[in-house]
Amino acid sequence: MARIIVITSGKGGVGKTTTSASFAAGLALRGHKTVVIDFDVGLRNLDLIMGCERRVVYDIINVINNESSLNQSLIKDKHCDNLYILPASQTRDKDALTLEGVERVINELAKDFEYIVCDSPAGIEKGALTALYFADEAIVVTNPEVASVRDSDRILGLLASKSRRAIENLEPIREHLLVTRYAPERVEKGEMLSVNDVKEILRIPFIGVVPESQAVLQASNSGTPVIHVNGADASDAYKDVVARFLGEDRPHRFLDVQKVGLLKRLFGG
Amino acid sequence: MSKLRLLFNSIAVHATMSPYKSPFDIKSASIDALALHLYTLDLARLEQAFSVRLAKRAGQLLHEPTLLDLATLEVNTSVDELLALRELTARFGLQAISIRHPDPSLADIAAAAGLGWMPPVIESTRLLAATAEAIPDAIATPAPEADIPATTGETAAVVAATEEEVSVSTEQPATVIEQHPIAAAETIVDKPALPTRHKTLIIDKPVRTGQQIYAKGGDLIVLATISGGAEVIADGNIHIYAPLRGRALAGAHGDMSARIFVHRFEPELISIAGFYRTFDTEPPVSLKGHSVQVYLDAERLVIAPLT
Ligand SMILES: Nc1ncnc2c1ncn2[C@@H]1O[C@H](COP(=O)(O)OP(=O)(O)OP(=O)(O)O)[C@@H](O)[C@H]1O
Ligand SMILES: [Mg+2]
Numbered sequence: 265m266a267r268i269i270v271i272t273s274g275k276g277g278v279g280k281t282t283t284s285a286s287f288a289a290g291l292a293l294r295g296h297k298t299v300v301i302d303f304d305v306g307l308r309n310l311d312l313i314m315g316c317e318r319r320v321v322y323d324i325i326n327v328i329n330n331e332s333s334l335n336q337s338l339i340k341d342k343h344c345d346n347l348y349i350l351p352a353s354q355t356r357d358k359d360a361l362t363l364e365g366v367e368r369v370i371n372e373l374a375k376d377f378e379y380i381v382c383d384s385p386a387g388i389e390k391g392a393l394t395a396l397y398f399a400d401e402a403i404v405v406t407n408p409e410v411a412s413v414r415d416s417d418r419i420l421g422l423l424a425s426k427s428r429r430a431i432e433n434l435e436p437i438r439e440h441l442l443v444t445r446y447a448p449e450r451v452e453k454g455e456m457l458s459v460n461d462v463k464e465i466l467r468i469p470f471i472g473v474v475p476e477s478q479a480v481l482q483a484s485n486s487g488t489p490v491i492h493v494n495g496a497d498a499s500d501a502y503k504d505v506v507a508r509f510l511g512e513d514r515p516h517r518f519l520d521v522q523k524v525g526l527l528k529r530l531f532g533g
Numbered sequence: 534m535s536k537l538r539l540l541f542n543s544i545a546v547h548a549t550m551s552p553y554k555s556p557f558d559i560k561s562a563s564i565d566a567l568a569l570h571l572y573t574l575d576l577a578r579l580e581q582a583f584s585v586r587l588a589k590r591a592g593q594l595l596h597e598p599t600l601l602d603l604a605t606l607e608v609n610t611s612v613d614e615l616l617a618l619r620e621l622t623a624r625f626g627l628q629a630i631s632i633r634h635p636d637p638s639l640a641d642i643a644a645a646a647g648l649g650w651m652p653p654v655i656e657s658t659r660l661l662a663a664t665a666e667a668i669p670d671a672i673a674t675p676a677p678e679a680d681i682p683a684t685t686g687e688t689a690a691v692v693a694a695t696e697e698e699v700s701v702s703t704e705q706p707a708t709v710i711e712q713h714p715i716a717a718a719e720t721i722v723d724k725p726a727l728p729t730r731h732k733t734l735i736i737d738k739p740v741r742t743g744q745q746i747y748a749k750g751g752d753l754i755v756l757a758t759i760s761g762g763a764e765v766i767a768d769g770n771i772h773i774y775a776p777l778r779g780r781a782l783a784g785a786h787g788d789m790s791a792r793i794f795v796h797r798f799e800p801e802l803i804s805i806a807g808f809y810r811t812f813d814t815e816p817p818v819s820l821k822g823h824s825v826q827v828y829l830d831a832e833r834l835v836i837a838p839l840t
Binding site for chain 1: 738739740741742743744758760761762763
């Protein structure tokens with residue numbers, strides 16, 4: 265049985281697409297056949313971050329409208345073998361993304377793939393509801409600030425009431441809290457909420473933090489999910505997240521301010 | 534014309550436009566109305582009391598739906614007397630729609646005067662028809678009208694609350710006006726007030742930002758956190774065995790004996806029977822995060838720690 269995972273947040277710009285790309289790539293690196301779907305119709309940029317924007321011919325809406333087959337629309341990732349991307353349309357109307365259409369696409373994907381990762385658009389409107397509707401699990405991406413946490417709380421309410429699992433009274437969606445763009449120095453200065461604050465407010469299982477990292481922007485600009493940038497802190501963080509998702513017990517990192525060693529300080533690292 | 538009738542009219546007009554639909558529908562409706570408690574039917578005395586206490590309303594076309602509560606009176610009233618009473622209250626912007634009295638034989642007289650009849654304990658009549666249910670998306674709640682500054686003591690924070698409540702007194706009070714909901718007409722008509730076990734709604738999942746839970750006609754028990762920006766409402770008591778960070782409104786239909794019990798008190802707003810308090814600034818240290826109960830002492834909202 266394929267697992268459907270939605271990457272969602274409510275608030276915009278918190279790192280959903282960054283996370284979708286690295287998380288999906290991470291599952292593929294661990295040998296799982298994975299597809300990542302861009303639900304952000306009109307604003308697609310998952311393909312940019314995955315570096316496949318020049319290979320988009322057909323998109324999910326073409327599949328829904330029977331204008332292309334699923335195989336024609338799926339793009340094979342250039343970085344790893346087990347990964348495919350189903351892009352969003354840049355030009356079509358959002359309303360074309362119907363629940364019935366999406367259900368058909370997901371059912372067909374479920375025959376071939378182990379994991380289906382859904383990159384949700386921001387907001388709590390139809391687009392976000394469509395992205396979370398079929399989910400078995402949700403990674404709730406939150407930045408350590410009040411507005412983002414509030415919106416995540418709202419999304420958790422929708423997961424518990426507006427998803428298929430909620431409506432059909434099935435076992436609830438498994439929720440995971442991922443805190444991204446975390447900067448321990450700013451937490452110490454009181455400029456950001458701490459991970460503990462966020463956990464205390466949202467009270468769902470915590471899957472990890474991704475530190476605020478220069479590497480993310482560089483990787484996005486070069487069309488490579490940051491998880492592939494070996495040695496980068498954000499890459500390690502996403503690998504941990506994937507491992508924990510797959511059931512491994514890994515200690516949490518990147519929670520505290522890195523103490524710069526004396527030698528490093530003297531000789532400038 | 535009362536709000537209730539206007540509503541029914543609009544349904545009828547709508548129906549005539551569609552040839553396929555039944556020419557009318559009867560639907561349950563719930564309206565907010567004033568209850569005018571009358572302690573005398575001496576119209577001269579009432580008029581005098583009204584002109585003192587309701588002077589601002591005199592001559593205004595407010596048409597506020599009003600329930601004439603005669604429950605405490607041994608009434609031997611006539612159609613003419615009720616018509617005169619209607620006319621009098623109308624002059625003060627109170628549009629009488631029904632009388633409230635235990636004696637059902639008054640129903641005919643009231644009807645002849647163009648008024649409805651309902652038994653006194655309207656609350657329990659409501660409960661007969663009501664089942665507790667969760668309404669996740671917006672429902673109407675009494676909107677707070679003014680912020681009330683709080684005074685806090687060592688052990689209990691006591692807040693004097695205000696409401697649009699007018700009691701008219703001559704020697705002994707002649708009238709009391711209270712904000713009171715009236716249940717749907719047809720739920721009241723043929724159901725006598727029977728003792729009934731109030732249904733309790735139990736919520737064991739978090740109530741998240743933007744969600745609203747309403748326990749209609751009974752108590753509400755919440756076993757998980759109520760987030761900031763979430764709202765729980767009950768016609769009866771509210772018990773919260775978890776942090777309350779959002780809003781809790783008990784006695785939503787005017788039950789002033791309703792209480793709120795909270796395991797961890799960090800709310801945005803609490804209200805009992807419309808008497809409310811906001812916590813724009815944090816609750817006093819003596820209460821924040823503690824277990825407390827909230828109740829009305831006369832018209833003061835009392836927040837006391839549970840020890
Ligand atoms: N860990 C990080 N460190 C630094 N920058 C980050 C990090 N994660 C994301 N960003 C940056 O934040 C911005 C928004 O990221 P992203 O597009 O992934 O967010 P999103 O939630 O998908 O946004 P939208 O709601 O618009 O879809 C991008 O510029 C991205 O490079
Ligand atoms: Mg995005």
